[in-house]
Amino acid sequence: MQMVAYESRSSVNDIQLITRVVAGDAAAERELYEMYVDRIYRLAFRLAGDDELARDFTQATFIRAFEKIGSFRGESSLSTWLHSIGVSVALNGLRKTKRQRNREAPMEEGLTVGSTRIEADPDLKERLARAIDSLADKYRTVFVMHDVEGYTHEEISGTLNIPIGTSKSHLFQARSKLRVALADFAPEWAS
Amino acid sequence: MTEDNFEDFLKKAAQSYNTPPARTPRDDMWSAIQAQRAAGPHVIYGGGSLTAQTPARRFGSRIWIGAAAAAVLLLATGVGLGRWSARSTGPSAAVVVGPPKTGSGPDAGDRTPETVVPGGTSGLASTQTGGAGGGEALPPREPLRIDGTHRPAAFDGTDGKVAVTAPSLNSSSNSTSNTGNSAYQITTVRHLSEAEALLTSFRTRSTTDQQMDAQLGSWARQLLSNTRLLLDSPVANDPQRRPLLEDLELVLVQIVQLSPGSTPQDREMIEKTLRQDHVMTRLRTAIPAGSQRGS
Numbered sequence A: 001m002q003m004v005a006y007e008s009r010s011s012v013n014d015i016q017l018i019t020r021v022v023a024g025d026a027a028a029e030r031e032l033y034e035m036y037v038d039r040i041y042r043l044a045f046r047l048a049g050d051d052e053l054a055r056d057f058t059q060a061t062f063i064r065a066f067e068k069i070g071s072f073r074g075e076s077s078l079s080t081w082l083h084s085i086g087v088s089v090a091l092n093g094l095r096k097t098k099r100q101r102n103r104e105a106p107m108e109e110g111l112t113v114g115s116t117r118i119e120a121d122p123d124l125k126e127r128l129a130r131a132i133d134s135l136a137d138k139y140r141t142v143f144v145m146h147d148v149e150g151y152t153h154e155e156i157s158g159t160l161n162i163p164i165g166t167s168k169s170h171l172f173q174a175r176s177k178l179r180v181a182l183a184d185f186a187p188e189w190a191s
Numbered sequence B: 001m002t003e004d005n006f007e008d009f010l011k012k013a014a015q016s017y018n019t020p021p022a023r024t025p026r027d028d029m030w031s032a033i034q035a036q037r038a039a040g041p042h043v044i045y046g047g048g049s050l051t052a053q054t055p056a057r058r059f060g061s062r063i064w065i066g067a068a069a070a071a072v073l074l075l076a077t078g079v080g081l082g083r084w085s086a087r088s089t090g091p092s093a094a095v096v097v098g099p100p101k102t103g104s105g106p107d108a109g110d111r112t113p114e115t116v117v118p119g120g121t122s123g124l125a126s127t128q129t130g131g132a133g134g135g136e137a138l139p140p141r142e143p144l145r146i147d148g149t150h151r152p153a154a155f156d157g158t159d160g161k162v163a164v165t166a167p168s169l170n171s172s173s174n175s176t177s178n179t180g181n182s183a184y185q186i187t188t189v190r191h192l193s194e195a196e197a198l199l200t201s202f203r204t205r206s207t208t209d210q211q212m213d214a215q216l217g218s219w220a221r222q223l224l225s226n227t228r229l230l231l232d233s234p235v236a237n238d239p240q241r242r243p244l245l246e247d248l249e250l251v252l253v254q255i256v257q258l259s260p261g262s263t264p265q266d267r268e269m270i271e272k273t274l275r276q277d278h279v280m281t282r283l284r285t286a287i288p289a290g291s292q293r294g295s
Helices: A012-022 A026-048 A051-071 A078-104 A107-112 A115-120 A124-133 A137-148 A153-160 A164-181 A183-190 B002-014 B026-039 B054-089 B174-204 B210-231 B241-256 B264-276 B279-286
Strands: B094-097 B162-165
Touching: A012 A026, A012 A051, A012 A078, A026 A051, A026 A078, A026 A137, A026 B026, A051 A078, A051 B026, A078 A137, A078 A153, A124 A137, A124 A164, A124 A183, A124 B002, A137 A153, A137 A164, A137 B002, A153 A164, A164 A183, A164 B002, A183 B002, B174 B210, B174 B241, B174 B264, B174 B279, B210 B241, B241 B264, B241 B279, B264 B279
Parallel strands: none
Antiparallel strands: B094 B162
């Protein structure tokens, strides 16, 4: 590990922790895990909406991080690097499970999934959840990270490896789509 | 103002979206991580814990390896069966026999068999080039090629070469069978004619001409090979032809074994065999009148 290659974005504590992990210090691994597991798990759960999937994504994130941490060069913060892995693992895992569930879904169930059923649901919570689920991954991820989990555009930009302006644009697009989807509830936010 | 209200409303409402449990299952996930790192890198999503995928992948690899091995085995079996059936039931292989080169001298006495390549199980595998004892090399001729069944060649009657496809022994076609018998008949007559020419040359040679003995030995070696091939062919089923071929084989062996230092008694023994067994007479009788003789 070339410590001199780290940039200032990685804190001294991160560098020391990474150095110990690379050296094979099991306690350092556990320490790193404890530092970031809550945020990784919460984000995974927000994206997956399922505890088992969220656990799997979180575990896969840390396993991959421990495997790749030797190549970490400190070009971003350790938190951003970990979240990049976590979001990538979650989105890829969701695509796989979505394909699998689509194959396993019976024909009748597939026919019932449509706008008619969404519009028939008067509950705002359910309506919003379906609307968010229907967003494209790039919009949904930015929306969940910013409006739900409170990440800044800088953090989102580093995690998703996109410009800040793109993050803001994606958030704007997501909100616009959700506004249209929740038009029936306009009196609630207009008042 | 309405836009800001919507953002606030959306942020509040979105907090209910996929709400995670208040307590993160840290220990459970850490145990699963440790187990998975010890087992292997592959994971299956949706099981609640990381599940090693290595056994399944290994099983899948074994399936592909087994399928590939089965395909190779099937292909090899097919090729083997095809070759086996072609040998046992198919039309026989081509047999090409080149005639002895006719040189100067009485009755081709200096002709030298050049190449005889019998195949397979006959035990014959002699190849000679040029005359023994310093005879000059002759131009290459068509080699004798025969498959494992040792069916003899047939004379095609053109430019002194023999290139005939011998028929199958199990052929049910009368026309094919007749053609095959004719081919064997022609081959046998030609061979016997050559043998007669050789034996005549042997009996009329000078007893002191060792170079002639060497050339006759080479010639006899070729004829010996063809004699044995005929003995392994349907020609030997003829009750009259087989004894003749066997006696001829014996005489040819004696001539082949003659060395430049052989004694007159050795030559006399050959002469005696020829006389006692009436080999020359039987040879001439076996050769139909008017047939082409050993050219």
